[in-house]
Amino acid sequence: MSKERARRRAEREAEQARQAALRAEREARRARRRELRARLAALVPKPVRVARQGGLIARRRRMQNAVVVVLFVLVQAMSWLLLSGWAARVGVLVLSLLLVPVLVTVVFDRRS
Numbered sequence: 155m156s157k158e159r160a161r162r163r164a165e166r167e168a169e170q171a172r173q174a175a176l177r178a179e180r181e182a183r184r185a186r187r188r189e190l191r192a193r194l195a196a197l198v199p200k201p202v203r204v205a206r207q208g209g210l211i212a213r214r215r216r217m218q219n220a221v222v223v224v225l226f227v228l229v230q231a232m233s234w235l236l237l238s239g240w241a242a243r244v245g246v247l248v249l250s251l252l253l254v255p256v257l258v259t260v261v262f263d264r265r266s
Contacts, residue, residue, distance in 0.1 A: 218258075218262050222254065222258055226250060226254060229246070229250055230246070230247060230250065233246035233247070
């Protein structure tokens, strides 16, 4: 009977040793993967957050820019809806691109 117990204990210990070796191999693989990820993450630059200015002038400037963009888009949309020729549509686009800086300077008194 003791030979049978000794054989079963040896099998159990062999199985435990095999399981421990598998766990160690898995853990070593995870450690290598973690190290590789850390090295790669160190190469990638961190994103820089730029805080918006919150003063009155900055808010006014953002509002003015939004108005200019909305009006530009409306003019383009109306030209595409009302004009049928491509030449006229492209002409309105080019004229708008040329006149927007002039009108912004005149209307909002931006001297640059």
